[in-house]
Amino acid sequence: MGGAEERPLRADAARNRARLLDVATEVFTIRGVGVPTEEIARAAGVGTGTLFRHFPTKEALLEAVMVRRLEAIAAQTAQLSAELDSADAFFACFRLVIEQSAGKNEFSQALAAAGRDAHTALRESSQVVQAQLACLLDRAQQAGAVRQELCLPELIALMAGTGTTMEHLGADPAARERIFNVVFDGLRPAPEADG
Amino acid sequence: MGGAEERPLRADAARNRARLLDVATEVFTIRGVGVPTEEIARAAGVGTGTLFRHFPTKEALLEAVMVRRLEAIAAQTAQLSAELDSADAFFACFRLVIEQSAGKNEFSQALAAAGRDAHTALRESSQVVQAQLACLLDRAQQAGAVRQELCLPELIALMAGTGTTMEHLGADPAARERIFNVVFDGLRPAPEADG
Amino acid sequence: MGGAEERPLRADAARNRARLLDVATEVFTIRGVGVPTEEIARAAGVGTGTLFRHFPTKEALLEAVMVRRLEAIAAQTAQLSAELDSADAFFACFRLVIEQSAGKNEFSQALAAAGRDAHTALRESSQVVQAQLACLLDRAQQAGAVRQELCLPELIALMAGTGTTMEHLGADPAARERIFNVVFDGLRPAPEADG
Amino acid sequence: MGGAEERPLRADAARNRARLLDVATEVFTIRGVGVPTEEIARAAGVGTGTLFRHFPTKEALLEAVMVRRLEAIAAQTAQLSAELDSADAFFACFRLVIEQSAGKNEFSQALAAAGRDAHTALRESSQVVQAQLACLLDRAQQAGAVRQELCLPELIALMAGTGTTMEHLGADPAARERIFNVVFDGLRPAPEADG
DNA sequence: GATGAATGAGAATTCATTCAT
DNA sequence: AATGAATGAATTCTCATTCAT
Numbered sequence: 001m002g003g004a005e006e007r008p009l010r011a012d013a014a015r016n017r018a019r020l021l022d023v024a025t026e027v028f029t030i031r032g033v034g035v036p037t038e039e040i041a042r043a044a045g046v047g048t049g050t051l052f053r054h055f056p057t058k059e060a061l062l063e064a065v066m067v068r069r070l071e072a073i074a075a076q077t078a079q080l081s082a083e084l085d086s087a088d089a090f091f092a093c094f095r096l097v098i099e100q101s102a103g104k105n106e107f108s109q110a111l112a113a114a115g116r117d118a119h120t121a122l123r124e125s126s127q128v129v130q131a132q133l134a135c136l137l138d139r140a141q142q143a144g145a146v147r148q149e150l151c152l153p154e155l156i157a158l159m160a161g162t163g164t165t166m167e168h169l170g171a172d173p174a175a176r177e178r179i180f181n182v183v184f185d186g187l188r189p190a191p192e193a194d195g
Numbered sequence: 196m197g198g199a200e201e202r203p204l205r206a207d208a209a210r211n212r213a214r215l216l217d218v219a220t221e222v223f224t225i226r227g228v229g230v231p232t233e234e235i236a237r238a239a240g241v242g243t244g245t246l247f248r249h250f251p252t253k254e255a256l257l258e259a260v261m262v263r264r265l266e267a268i269a270a271q272t273a274q275l276s277a278e279l280d281s282a283d284a285f286f287a288c289f290r291l292v293i294e295q296s297a298g299k300n301e302f303s304q305a306l307a308a309a310g311r312d313a314h315t316a317l318r319e320s321s322q323v324v325q326a327q328l329a330c331l332l333d334r335a336q337q338a339g340a341v342r343q344e345l346c347l348p349e350l351i352a353l354m355a356g357t358g359t360t361m362e363h364l365g366a367d368p369a370a371r372e373r374i375f376n377v378v379f380d381g382l383r384p385a386p387e388a389d390g
Numbered sequence: 391m392g393g394a395e396e397r398p399l400r401a402d403a404a405r406n407r408a409r410l411l412d413v414a415t416e417v418f419t420i421r422g423v424g425v426p427t428e429e430i431a432r433a434a435g436v437g438t439g440t441l442f443r444h445f446p447t448k449e450a451l452l453e454a455v456m457v458r459r460l461e462a463i464a465a466q467t468a469q470l471s472a473e474l475d476s477a478d479a480f481f482a483c484f485r486l487v488i489e490q491s492a493g494k495n496e497f498s499q500a501l502a503a504a505g506r507d508a509h510t511a512l513r514e515s516s517q518v519v520q521a522q523l524a525c526l527l528d529r530a531q532q533a534g535a536v537r538q539e540l541c542l543p544e545l546i547a548l549m550a551g552t553g554t555t556m557e558h559l560g561a562d563p564a565a566r567e568r569i570f571n572v573v574f575d576g577l578r579p580a581p582e583a584d585g
Numbered sequence: 586m587g588g589a590e591e592r593p594l595r596a597d598a599a600r601n602r603a604r605l606l607d608v609a610t611e612v613f614t615i616r617g618v619g620v621p622t623e624e625i626a627r628a629a630g631v632g633t634g635t636l637f638r639h640f641p642t643k644e645a646l647l648e649a650v651m652v653r654r655l656e657a658i659a660a661q662t663a664q665l666s667a668e669l670d671s672a673d674a675f676f677a678c679f680r681l682v683i684e685q686s687a688g689k690n691e692f693s694q695a696l697a698a699a700g701r702d703a704h705t706a707l708r709e710s711s712q713v714v715q716a717q718l719a720c721l722l723d724r725a726q727q728a729g730a731v732r733q734e735l736c737l738p739e740l741i742a743l744m745a746g747t748g749t750t751m752e753h754l755g756a757d758p759a760a761r762e763r764i765f766n767v768v769f770d771g772l773r774p775a776p777e778a779d780g
Numbered sequence: 781g782a783t784g785a786a787t788g789a790g791a792a793t794t795c796a797t798t799c800a801t
Numbered sequence: 802a803a804t805g806a807a808t809g810a811a812t813t814c815t816c817a818t819t820c821a822t
Contacts, residue, residue, distance in 0.1 A: 012802080047804040058797090147377070160363050179356075186376075205783090244815080428784095438784065785819105788816100790815085
């Protein structure tokens, strides 16, 4: 589907590419997307030329990082969907997305932004995840675990926002749990406003 | 206490300064803090020299924008606190912070970040708002309108995160309202998990 | 000789002009000619506009400072020439030029540079001093107090250089005196290289 | 000792670095240290980026130029010290320093200034030369060729000043020689002021 | 005349990207 | 393929000079 027939990379090239992705993920997460490309190359132990051979622009590198994240999320989401019931799967996946997006989540937000700009690969993997989330949301709503009126775009935005919240909180697990409680309780159907 | 005795600016200078602040607020909001200073100057109809006369660094300009926002928030918060009861005031102020922080909220987040760096003016106005929020939170908790276990840092982080959520949603008022419902319901004390 | 008929300045204007010259002399001397004009204006207690009204360019201000120095030197040289014998007058004037040129002597060197560029006023006062020095040199040589082969340009260059030497030495009077001893002994006719 | 393990530069990089140093030396000398870096880059036939890759600040470039000068002086001084007797070596080295410092000697003066600021490399090479000069001065004084009361700081200041003198004189060799005669005769022990 | 705000042409420096080795 | 040096446009900030008040 899409694009040129990619010939298999030489072993060292494949290793470099993987290493660059790993390093870029970490550096972008810790220091933000503003880091000079040279710094990523150095951290990966390659020259800048090598970086740009594998990723023709800095943006392409960023995109590749995000695509890999989304693919990991998609895989784990699929597994969780299979293993858990509707409600549990929904909330487990919500957590999953947030935890994957630790650190400077300028690009955890990519999930939400991917629809807008023209990054094909990113949009594709984003759509996979979005379809999964749509499914999870629908089933959780059918099961009465999530309020009916919530739509997919709001769920996605809420995920991006919760990522930001967590970013501000840092690592304190109890505080993070309290936030999850707030958000998850808020997602559940509102109690009958009786009286 | 603090600062030099500031003489009143000449009328034209005051006009330019105010205009720069307005324009910077808008441009930073729409395009992000990465915009060149020159662009802000041009949008304000002044030369770059004028911008730097009023704000000696780009960072100082950013700070001034944020301080003004925080001061506006502080004033409105004070008023709402006086007019409404504990619960209503709390939620009204939450909305207020979010609405004030529209757009690229890189600096609505300043509220949370201001404690960390050395920007005195920013930290000061941030502390004013934080004190107000602490008070509102406490009263709302006393009134049983907000769950007890929530602390100020989490409230602030949640505000920053909700800002991000809204940013992703854009202007659709119904969607925004659904998000407020989720967050506000989540903030209320958890229903007795009976049976 | 030269230029427009200058109408007498208003009293306050004359005061400002004099004050600017004094302050500029001091600031240029202490901090170097690189200081922003605004700093000079502030130190003089006037606005930059006033500075530029009196001196149309920064260079003109610098020139005026130098001219005033040269005129002071000329006056004192004339007096010393009248009071002392040839040899003493010569050395006393050498000292005079050096002492007048304390500090960052980027412009004590103006005496030597004035011939080169097109600053009329500066060149004129420089020529007055140079004529005096030529006369002093000649008489000192006639009196056998200074070696015959030395010409005026070398004397002037030597003054500029000795200014630099003193600048490096700072205020230590004994060290300065040792330098004067070296230079003055060197200026005297060489002892017969007998044997 | 000191500094990172420097790997040998690639041939082209080494060529550019050397060329930049050569060009900077010349341009700084002729036009003064105020020249824009871009001009040096252009004169060297490289982009500004290349200049700043080799020398991270303009000041670093200036320092490198001065260090190279000082190292050349140190090497030649060592040789002269070995080849000549005390007195001749002293005066030959004095000449050497002056000739090396032709042109706008804003940085021949670095020899004297290097003690003050924090430029490690510069201070180090300066100290090497100063130690050599101290030794030469001491031996020349022991040999009775230089007046006893002169100390190292004065010698260095005198060198800086003589550089300025020569700068004013330009290239005329006879005039320069007359200056050397004055300074060198002045450095010798004062004749007995008998009678 | 005095003031100081406005101007805008530089200057130093950074960094994504290209290219010779 | 990999390397890292070279490139140069873009950016922040300064300062001599002009001009409205």
